Amino acid sequence: MSKLLRRLTLVVGAIAVIIGVVAIGVYVLSERAIRASVTVADESVVIPTDSASIARGRHLARAVTKCVDCHGHDLGGATIVDAPPMGKFSGMNLTRGKGGLGASLSDAEMVRAIRHGVAADGHKLVIMPSVEYSSLSAEDLGAVIAYVRSLAPVDREIARPTFGPVARVLIATSAAPLFAADVVGRAVPLAAAPPSGVTAAYGAYLAKIGGCVGCHGPTLSGGKIPQGDPSWLPAANLTPTGLAGYTEETFITALRTGVRPNGGAINFPMPWKAAAEMTDDEMKAVWAYLKTVPPKAYGGR
Numbered sequence: 408m409s410k411l412l413r414r415l416t417l418v419v420g421a422i423a424v425i426i427g428v429v430a431i432g433v434y435v436l437s438e439r440a441i442r443a444s445v446t447v448a449d450e451s452v453v454i455p456t457d458s459a460s461i462a463r464g465r466h467l468a469r470a471v472t473k474c475v476d477c478h479g480h481d482l483g484g485a486t487i488v489d490a491p492p493m494g495k496f497s498g499m500n501l502t503r504g505k506g507g508l509g510a511s512l513s514d515a516e517m518v519r520a521i522r523h524g525v526a527a528d529g530h531k532l533v534i535m536p537s538v539e540y541s542s543l544s545a546e547d548l549g550a551v552i553a554y555v556r557s558l559a560p561v562d563r564e565i566a567r568p569t570f571g572p573v574a575r576v577l578i579a580t581s582a583a584p585l586f587a588a589d590v591v592g593r594a595v596p597l598a599a600a601p602p603s604g605v606t607a608a609y610g611a612y613l614a615k616i617g618g619c620v621g622c623h624g625p626t627l628s629g630g631k632i633p634q635g636d637p638s639w640l641p642a643a644n645l646t647p648t649g650l651a652g653y654t655e656e657t658f659i660t661a662l663r664t665g666v667r668p669n670g671g672a673i674n675f676p677m678p679w680k681a682a683a684e685m686t687d688d689e690m691k692a693v694w695a696y697l698k699t700v701p702p703k704a705y706g707g708r
């Protein structure tokens with residue numbers, strides 16, 4: 408009996424040592440990724456100051472690129488993920504108020520944060536959707552920054568993200584693209600946007616910068632959102648297979664009200680409250696684009 412007990416103690420001890428070694432390995436690897444410093448060459452983007460451009464930037468930031476979803480309705484900062492296993496991730500205060508970055512970030516640093524997911528100090532911004540934003544045209548990017556520059560100051564101290572064990576495992580094993588900076592090329596050129604209008608081409612642009620593709624997947628067939636919190640609901644199938652029960656009209660109603668044609672609710676993290684502010688023409692363009700996407704069964708991104 409005591410021999411058995413001794414053996415059991417040895418096995419338990421060995422397992423504890425292995426767990427300890429793995430935990431240290433995960434910590435060291437994730438810490439290296441979290442503290443990594445990335446260099447991106449400055450890009451120059453014209454930041455307009457006229458009121459039409461600021462209004463365009465406001466519309467983009469609220470309804471299309473949905474900066475408000477993570478940085479708060481006043482862009483003064485907000486917490487988006489707060490679950491001990493993942494950690495606590497907040498979008499920073501982008502205004503010139505106390506605790507805000509608006510006064511300290513240069514235009515080039517704003518461009519780098521938005522297009523490359525890299526902070527002014529070089530760290531990789533967690534869950535900042537720069538993979539999508541790297542497709543913003545120079546004009547639209549300039550308009551968004553012009554709007555950020557015009558914001559009323561908000562005094563709010565926002566802490567930088569902290570990482571829990573699940574986030575650290577995801578980072579250490581590269582199982583989830585939590586850092587857009589690892590995905591976006593360092594030299595992705597500033598492309599032009601297609602002319603705005605109710606066209607599939609403009610709809611494709613909106614679906615990219617609006618995150619529809621980021622969450623619903625490269626083929627839009629839905630499934631688990633790899634760059635999100637693991638507890639998030641999976642995204643729906645937006646290919647013609649998934650949207651078979653929709654018409655242009657009910658699609659617009661769904662985006663405006665968060666209600667599907669069958670009466671069911673569309674839940675978080677689908678950002679329909681922000682998307683609801685898109686114009687009719689923008690929604691029609693996205694619908695026109697979705698009709699051109701190859702039909703595909705749910706999932707299988």
Ligand code: HEC
Pocket residue numbers: 468472473474475476477478487496497498499501508512516517520521525526527528531532533534535536540551555567568
């Ligand atoms: C899905 C959530 C999310 C969305 C949407 C988002 N951000 Fe962020 N953003 C973050 C988080 C989280 C941080 C802080 C991350 C960190 O420090 O690791 C951040 C940081 C930033 C920073 C700080 C850069 C620095 O030097 O520290 C800027 C600027 C920024 N975001 C601008 C924007 C703009 C403009 C938009 C819309 C075009 C936007 N963000 C949309 C999550 C988001």
Ligand code: HEC
Pocket residue numbers: 613614617618619620621622623632640641642643644645649661667668672673674675676677678682693
């Ligand atoms: C942050 C991730 C995210 C973004 C960005 C996003 N979605 Fe979604 N969407 C979801 C999730 C998750 C669901 C499923 C919600 C549920 O099951 O209740 C969903 C559901 C939907 C539905 C309901 C589909 C059905 O089966 O009835 C539509 C329509 C939709 N999204 C369209 C869009 C469009 C268009 C865009 C871009 C403008 C977009 N989504 C952007 C996550 C996202």
